[in-house]
Amino acid sequence: xxxxxxxxxxxxxxxxxxxxxxxxxxxxxxxxxxxxxxxxxxxxxxxxxxxxxxxxxxxxxxxxxxxxxxxxxxxxxxxxxxxxxxxxxxxxxxxxxxxxxxxxxxxxxxxxxxxxxxxxxxxxxxxxxxxxxxxxxxxxxxxxxxxxxxxxxxxxxxxxxxxxxxxxxxxxxxxxxxxxxxxxxxxxxxxxxxxxxxxxxxxx
Amino acid sequence: xxxxxxxxxxxxxxxxxxxxxxxxxxxxxxxxxxxxxxxxxxxxxxxxxxxxxxxxxxxxxxxxxxxxxxxxxxxxxxxxxxxxxxxxxxxxxxxxxxxxxxxxxxxxxxxxxxxxxxxxxxxxxxxxxxxxxxxxxxxxxxxxxxxxxxxxxxxxxxxxxxxxxxxxxxxxxxxxxxxxxxxxxxxxxxxxxxxxxxxxxxxx
DNA sequence: TATAATAAATGACACACTGTCATTTGTCAA
DNA sequence: TTGACAAATGACAGTGTGTCATTTATTATA
Numbered sequence: 001x002x003x004x005x006x007x008x009x010x011x012x013x014x015x016x017x018x019x020x021x022x023x024x025x026x027x028x029x030x031x032x033x034x035x036x037x038x039x040x041x042x043x044x045x046x047x048x049x050x051x052x053x054x055x056x057x058x059x060x061x062x063x064x065x066x067x068x069x070x071x072x073x074x075x076x077x078x079x080x081x082x083x084x085x086x087x088x089x090x091x092x093x094x095x096x097x098x099x100x101x102x103x104x105x106x107x108x109x110x111x112x113x114x115x116x117x118x119x120x121x122x123x124x125x126x127x128x129x130x131x132x133x134x135x136x137x138x139x140x141x142x143x144x145x146x147x148x149x150x151x152x153x154x155x156x157x158x159x160x161x162x163x164x165x166x167x168x169x170x171x172x173x174x175x176x177x178x179x180x181x182x183x184x185x186x187x188x189x190x191x192x193x194x195x196x197x198x199x200x201x202x203x204x
Numbered sequence: 205x206x207x208x209x210x211x212x213x214x215x216x217x218x219x220x221x222x223x224x225x226x227x228x229x230x231x232x233x234x235x236x237x238x239x240x241x242x243x244x245x246x247x248x249x250x251x252x253x254x255x256x257x258x259x260x261x262x263x264x265x266x267x268x269x270x271x272x273x274x275x276x277x278x279x280x281x282x283x284x285x286x287x288x289x290x291x292x293x294x295x296x297x298x299x300x301x302x303x304x305x306x307x308x309x310x311x312x313x314x315x316x317x318x319x320x321x322x323x324x325x326x327x328x329x330x331x332x333x334x335x336x337x338x339x340x341x342x343x344x345x346x347x348x349x350x351x352x353x354x355x356x357x358x359x360x361x362x363x364x365x366x367x368x369x370x371x372x373x374x375x376x377x378x379x380x381x382x383x384x385x386x387x388x389x390x391x392x393x394x395x396x397x398x399x400x401x402x403x404x405x406x407x408x
Numbered sequence: 409t410a411t412a413a414t415a416a417a418t419g420a421c422a423c424a425c426t427g428t429c430a431t432t433t434g435t436c437a438a
Numbered sequence: 439t440t441g442a443c444a445a446a447t448g449a450c451a452g453t454g455t456g457t458c459a460t461t462t463a464t465t466a467t468a
Contacts, residue, residue: 005445031235036425045447050427076348084350087398090369094376094394144280146288151400151407160397161405163379164372165294171371172298190298193364194291196355200404201365203355209416240454249418254456 002062006052017042017052021059026108030060067106071097087201168193206266210256221246221256225263230312234264271310275301291405372397 006014020042024033035056039049053059071093078089145158152158172193176186210218224246228237239260243253257263275297282293349362356362376397380390 008445034425035427046426047428047447047449048445051445051447055427079348084348085353087369087402090373091391091395091398094373095391144283144288149289149406151404157396157400160393160400163375164397164400164405165291167371167375168368169294169298171367171374175367187295187299189364191295192361193368194295196361196364196368197401198291198404198406199408200355200402201368202353202402204403204408212416238454239456250455251418251420251457252416255416255418259456 002053002058003051009052017044018059018063022063022105025060025063026105030056033060164197165194168197206257206262207255213256221248222263222267226267226309229264229267230309234260237264368401369398372401 009017017038020038023041024038027033033056035046035049038059039046053062074093074096075089078092079085082088082092147155147158150158150161152161169190172186172190175181175189181189213221221242224242227245228242231237237260239250239253242263243250257266278297278300279293282296286292286296351359351362354362354365356365373394376390376394379385379393385393
C-alpha cells in the first residue's frame with residue numbers, strides 16, 4: 001500500500017505521478033520498468049518517490065488494484081443482466097474488455113501484467129502437452145486419452161479440454177503454496193475441482 | 205536456450221553450475237536472484253557465465269524445462285494406469301508431486317516459480333471475487349448468482365466454481381495476448397471453454 | 409612438430425538502478 | 439514568533455549487469 005503521504009498529495013500531483021507510472025508499466029513489464037524513469041517522467045525528485053511508496057511493486061499493485069475496482073461494478077451489472085448466470089456474465093465481461101476497452105495505455109499495462117513471467121512459466125508447464133522435438137509425444141498422449149468419455153464433437157476440442165485442466169491444476173498449485181495448505185487439503189480441493197470439471201459446473 | 209559452449213562443457217562442470225543456479229533460484233525468486241551469487245557459488249568467473257547463457261532468464265527457463273521433462277514421462281505412465289482417464293491421471297500426478305517429491309531444493313525452486321509475480325497478479329484479479337472492506341460485495345455476488353443452475357451440493361462449493369472460472373478466464377487472456385489472437389478468435393475460444401465448463405468435460 | 413586458426417576463459421570496467429539519509433523547506437498550532 | 443512535525447530533496451554508497459580486450463586452451467593443417 002502507498003504511504004499516507006501519497007494520499008495527502010494534491011489531486012493534481014497524485015494523478016500526474018500515477019499517469020507517469022502507468023506509462024512506464026505500459027512500456028515495460030514490472031521487472032524491466034524502473035523507478036528512475038517514473039520520477040523523471042513525473043518530474044519529481046527520486047527521494048519523493050520513496051516518500052510515497054515502499055518500492056516499485058508498491059505502485060504497481062496499487063495501479064493494478066485500482067484497475068480491477070472498475071471491473072467489480074461491471075460484474076454486478078452483468079450478473080443482473082444475465083439473471084444470475086455467472087458464466088454468461090463472465091463471457092460478457094471478457095467480450096467487453098476486449099472490444100470496448102479504448103485506452104491503449106491501459107491495455108498495454110494489463111497486457112504486460114499478464115504476459116511476462118506468468119506466461120513464460122505457464123508455458124513451460126503447458127509444454128508437457130506439446131511435442132518437444134518430434135510430435136511423437138503428443139500423438140502418444142492423444143492416442144492414450146479415452147475420447148469416448150470426453151464431451152467433445154470434434155478432435156480439435158481436445159485442445160481446449162487440456163488447456164482447462166492445466167489452468168485449474170496450475171491455480172491449485174499456486175494456492176497450495178500461497179495459502180500453505182497441507183497436502184491433504186490441497187489434494188481434497190484439487191479433487192473437488194476436478195470432479196466439477198468432469199461433471200460440469202452446471203446441472204444438466 | 206543456453207549457448208553451444210554450455211553444452212560443450214565437461215559434465216562435471218556443467219552439473220556444478222546448474223546446481224549453483226538451482227540453489228540460487230530455490231533461495232530467491234527469479235527477479236531477486238542474481239548472477240553474481242550464482243557465479244560466486246559455482247566458483248566461475250563472471251565472464252564465463254555470459255559465455256554459456258544469454259542472461260538470468262536463460263538459465264532459469266532451461267532449469268524449469270529440464271524439470272518438466274521428467275514429468276512428461278510420468279504423465280504417459282499415469283494415463284496408462286488410469287486407462288485413458290485424463291483427469292484421474294492428472295489427479296494422480298498432482299498427488300505424487302506433492303507427496304513423493306523428496307528434494308527440498310527442487311521443491312523450493314518450483315515454489316518460487318509459482319509464487320512470485322504470477323501469484324500476486326492472479327490474486328489482484330481474483331480479488332474481484334473477494335470482499336474489499338466490508339463483505340457486502342461478496343454477499344451481493346453470492347445473492348445474485350443463480351445457484352439452482354449450479355452443480356453443487358453445499359454452498360461452500362461455490363468457491364471452487366468461481367476459482368475454476370477465474371483460472372480458465374485468466375488463461376484465455378494470456379493466450380489471447382501471447383498468441384496475438386484476434387478478438388473474434390479469442391472470444392470464440394473463450395466461449396467454447398466456458399461451454400465445456402458448464403456441461404462438463406466428460407459425457408454424462 | 410611448429411604454426412595458424414578457432415574457441416573458450418577471464419576479470420576489469422562502464423553504466424544503470426536502488427534505497428537511504430542528512431539537510432532543507434514547508435505547515436500549523438500554541 | 440517559535441517550536442514541532444511533515445514533507446521534499448538530491449547526493450551518495452552499494453550492488454548488480456553486460457561487455458570487451460586480453461589471455462589461455464584446443465584443434466586443424468602443413
